[in-house]
Amino acid sequence: MHQSAGSHEPPPGCPAHGRTPLYGPEFGADPEGYYAYLREFGATAPVDIAPGVPVELVTSYSAALRILQNPSTFVRDSRRWRDLNEGRIPADSPALPMMGYRPNALFSDGAAHARLRNAVTDSLATVDEHRLTRLVQRVAEYLISQFSSRSIGNADLVADYAQQLPLLVYSDLFGCPADIGDRIILGISGIFEGSDGANEVLGGALMELIALKRRHPGDDVTSRMMQHSSGLSDAEMANQLVTLLSGGTAPLQSLISVGSALMLGDDRYVQTQSSAGLLVEDAVNDVLWNYAPIANYAVHYPVHDVELDGKVLKADDPVVISFAAANTDPALAQDRALSGGRAHLAFGAGPHVCPAKDPAMVIAVTAIETLLNRLPDIELRIDLKDLSWVPAPWSRSLITLPVRFTPRAPQVRQAPQSAGSGAGAGRPSAPAASAKNTRWSKFLTWLNGGV
Incomplete structure (x- = not known):
């Protein structure tokens, strides 16, 4: 069921410069191709998770693990979300039910x-x-x-x-x-x-x-x-x-x-x-590794500007973990073979693990x-x-x-x-x-x- 990543050219509908739209039928038909292209930006890449909703997407397994296991620097409370607080997120955005604050363990x-x-x-x-x-x-x-x-x-x-x-x-x-x-x-x-x-x-x-x-x-x-x-x-x-x-x-x-x-x-x-x-x-383990049911989520907010693999993540700007991309990170191939199939991130990691x-x-x-x-x-x-x-x-x-x-x-x-x-x-x-x-x-x- 895997799609070919192709030549890693910008996916259809993706602007040559700027943010890649991570939604719509083109993304749904070939997410692996999108992730392959986004990996060329480094450990993270700029995307729109919904129309008018910019986030930084983490595609690297090691970077994802670093964020998930560092709750003092990367927090989950979306009341810090700068663009939302400053009125730049559409009021009817489909991202709000997923990213907006709720008084539960997920956002605490x-x-x-x-x-x-x-x-x-x-x-x-x-x-x-x-x-x-x-x-x-x-x-x-x-x-x-x-x-x-x-x-x-x-x-x-x-x-x-x-x-x-x-x-x-x-x-x-x-x-x-x-x-x-x-x-x-x-x-x-x-x-x-x-x-x-x-x-x-x-x-x-x-x-x-x-x-x-x-x-x-x-x-x-x-x-x-x-x-x-x-x-x-x-x-x-x-x-x-x-x-x-x-x-x-x-x-x-x-x-x-x-x-x-x-x-x-x-x-x-x-x-x-x-x-x-x-x-x-x-x-079931194959699904968790290669078709992560929660593909892109676990939104984090840096409490201050953070350098991650040569890129600065700005304070209070949302950072989304791509469990799907991290699990299929080419850099992880050897570790996957050695781990016995139990090191996937489909259930998350750190204090917010499922x-x-x-x-x-x-x-x-x-x-x-x-x-x-x-x-x-x-x-x-x-x-x-x-x-x-x-x-x-x-x-x-x-x-x-x-x-x-x-x-x-x-x-x-x-x-x-x-x-x-x-x-x-x-x-x-x-x-x-x-x-x-x-x-x-x-x-x-x-x-x-x-x-």
């Missing part, structure tokens, strides 16, 4: 960051890996049952599987009852799709969930975060949950869909009579393994090289993943004792009449033996 530094982050990491650490695996298997089986019984034997693994699975898993981990879970999924999905009012729907649902857990704590991540010694307020709780949802669902969607594409269409992974192929874990990287690996690997086990004859409907990618600078994700398989008859399911780490535990049951024809309540109905 020092003691404030440690307090918020510890509440998240300590709560996530209580999630049992075996229970999480069983939960993912159940969610995966439910989603597969929804599309595998179609008589046509076709599906889009992005829309039908990879987009939905993380949302259902998190709804369980957060201990959501049916009605609140439906609105949380509606809200976070709407934010990714740009739907009007989605942010209000999500915010209202999360505040209801928080109020419920204050009254009725359960065996779930939301309750554990509330009970943490950090003493998070309701507003802080809501902001941390939004961060976990937005920062976890989209990257996991990419990890599951691209990993599935490799397992189904890359000769190194496809099992044949003469070869067993590589493992799902190998495919707090959910271990659960994310469990979810992605289990989701792909369950898919392959339940549909052993599943295959791509188009060649791997012909798959289309979302033309966005922030993430590397497939638009669709069309597959075919032999349809399966719907299965009757018996209700289990427990759905996993949160569903049905430590909270009042939602009345059956309130269950709506939406994703979370439909899953709960199926889980309890319904259809």
Whole structure:
């Protein structure tokens, strides 16, 4: 699926002098070609991350690591953003939802960051890996049952599987009852799709969930975060949950869909009579190295002018880490071979390294393994090289993943004792009449033996 970097000439639409636009269909079709061209500027290069939004993009692995591991010089608080403060950023810029300040761990530094982050990491650490695996298997089986019984034997693994699975898993981990879970999924999905009012729907649902857990704590991540010694307020709780949802669902969607594409269409992974192929874990690591789900993000602001590899980074001007370019830095080739595949930056590094990287690996690997086990004859409907990618600078994700398989008859399911780490535990049951024809309540109905 890699694109050729070509001759490293300025990409189409790129001015001969000035900033390279890191958005639009040309970038989406060949990001590797853009990164190859930008490396000629040195460790960093001037780009527009969105129309009228200039940033310095870090394409060097060593420079990225230096910034990520130096929080005293490079901070995350975007209230320092000079161009925004001086009115030069368009008010309707698509970069603002990604770069604008929010009172959460992602945009905090020092003691404030440690307090918020510890509440998240300590709560996530209580999630049992075996229970999480069983939960993912159940969610995966439910989603597969929804599309595998179609008589046509076709599906889009992005829309039908990879987009939905993380949302259902998190709804369980957060201990959501049916009605609140439906609105949380509606809200976070709407934010990714740009739907009007989605942010209000999500915010209202999360505040209801928080109020419920204050009254009725359960065996779930939301309750554990509330009970943490950090003493998070309701507003802080809501902001941390939004961060976990937005920062976890989209990257996991990419990890599951691209990993599935490799397992189904890359000769190194496809099992044949003469070869067993590589493992799902190998495919997931391949994605993390070569198709970093969070491609360009982790915005930092130098607290003073800093010289980095011969270039001066100005104080309070945004510096964006290109995880995609850093991971594929040609200077890293030998180190990649020696590291055993574990030194990628797809989860970040330093004090802001992803707090959910271990659960994310469990979810992605289990989701792909369950898919392959339940549909052993599943295959791509188009060649791997012909798959289309979302033309966005922030993430590397497939638009669709069309597959075919032999349809399966719907299965009757018996209700289990427990759905996993949160569903049905430590909270009042939602009345059956309130269950709506939406994703979370439909899953709960199926889980309890319904259809």
